[in-house]
Amino acid sequence: MPRAVEADRLMNMTFNRFKKEASITEEELCREFFNEHCRLIKVKNEKIAVKNLALIIKTTIRLSNEIGFYSMSMRDLSRETGLSMGALYSYFPGKGRLLDMIHHLGGKTVMRVLQTYIEKEESPAEKLETAVRAHLYLSEIMKDMFYFFYMETKNLNKKNRKTPVASELLTERVFIDILKEGVKKGIFKIDDILLTGSVIKAMLQDWYLKRWKYRKRRINVEKYAGFVIRFINKNIIKELK
Amino acid sequence: MPRAVEADRLMNMTFNRFKKEASITEEELCREFFNEHCRLIKVKNEKIAVKNLALIIKTTIRLSNEIGFYSMSMRDLSRETGLSMGALYSYFPGKGRLLDMIHHLGGKTVMRVLQTYIEKEESPAEKLETAVRAHLYLSEIMKDMFYFFYMETKNLNKKNRKTPVASELLTERVFIDILKEGVKKGIFKIDDILLTGSVIKAMLQDWYLKRWKYRKRRINVEKYAGFVIRFINKNIIKELK
DNA sequence: AAAAAAAGAACGAACGTTCGCTATATTTTT
DNA sequence: AAAAATATAGCGAACGTTCGTTCTTTTTTT
Structure with missing residues (x-):
């Protein structure tokens, strides 16, 4: 279906558009x-x-x-x-509290942006692609902050340490919910929804945890996003027989 | 091909066998x-x-x-x-040198084990599965050390800081080489070998970076290994038409 | 008795934090 | 409108604590 693919490509949210919109x-x-x-x-x-x-x-x-x-x-x-x-x-x-405060700010921002973009979409397939792109694009804009979040979690005080653990699960849940909806509507065919959600999250995290690697290889965020979406889709889209 | 699948399953390296063998x-x-x-x-x-x-x-x-x-x-x-x-x-x-010394020990061990297991296999498909399993099983045995490696990289002194970056790329290269061989032999069909290698590495790392999550969900290393291998294969195995 | 290993007090440097102070901007009084 | 009073932001030396490391003494092994 070259026409449908072409239409899809045109509808893809680009990084520049996201950057402008999200502002x-x-x-x-x-x-x-x-x-x-x-x-x-x-x-x-x-x-x-x-x-x-x-x-x-x-x-x-x-x-x-x-x-x-x-x-x-x-x-x-x-x-x-x-x-x-x-x-x-x-x-x-104090120093410790500064860390907590920055974490709090970041967590809220990520969830807010993610939810905003997902709400715009109708079908699970579109929701999934949008969520993947929004997460990757946001982590591209705030790459230092994302890396900081991941690496400094254990230095948080015990009260706030739960937040990023919860935040990890919260972001993952967004994807798992989309997957579930897709299965329910008969659009997706997935063996293990929980594990699929996990590896999606892993691939998204790799983008900001290994920035040096992707920069060196001249892979930009849009190329990575496209690859990840195709990689996921091969595993979840119901084959038409 | 239910018979082939069954044969495959029997040949799969189990965690217990690996644990005994690798010792x-x-x-x-x-x-x-x-x-x-x-x-x-x-x-x-x-x-x-x-x-x-x-x-x-x-x-x-x-x-x-x-x-x-x-x-x-x-x-x-x-x-x-x-x-x-x-x-x-x-x-x-001294404290700093202790960190360097532990890193040095770990890096050597990982590569040694990985290479040993890959050498045993013949076909790229078997090599890939073995490499994935060996990496996951090893990280399961040495989970604390693997987590430690990842999180403490930036605290290494400058001379040794290159090692884990090189080590990240070194482990990834093992997988990329297998993928390349598979494409060359006409067994794999892969759009982007480099990116495929990257996300394989990302999925393997997720196992030891998110131990708490998988333990809580009662997902053991064998189940995860099986899932990851199927997830990868859907993207690289040439379809028979 | 000689050698090796363990102990823990002691040291200077560096840490996070505090506090008295100065300089500047804002408000109140004349 | 000028002068006085107050409030606020910034400064950096100094505090008590804890750090990595050293060194002399004690204990254990050979």
């Missing part, structure tokens, strides 16, 4: 961060707070991804942000 | 460790050294997987092993 700006996220934690942030001026929070969060993620959150000292953060030790502690209650 | 004992690995680094180890009695090295390495991996290698202090290690601070420093030159 997840650093500033907007930091404003949300500020409003949510203003009780813990000593700086009251929103304009100043948002500016410096953006600087602090960006620098924390960068340094953590280079040497690990635990290895990054507050003096490192002070030097790299240009803010003094005292000033830093006006923006968060 | 990777903690003690044997530590003896290798001792002989390789005896220049840096002050304790000369092999029996004592191997016993305590096993204790030190096991405890280091356990504590690192719980709280991270950097968060684990030498006092933690002293308390948990029951060895004094002074005694610890008779077994390795």
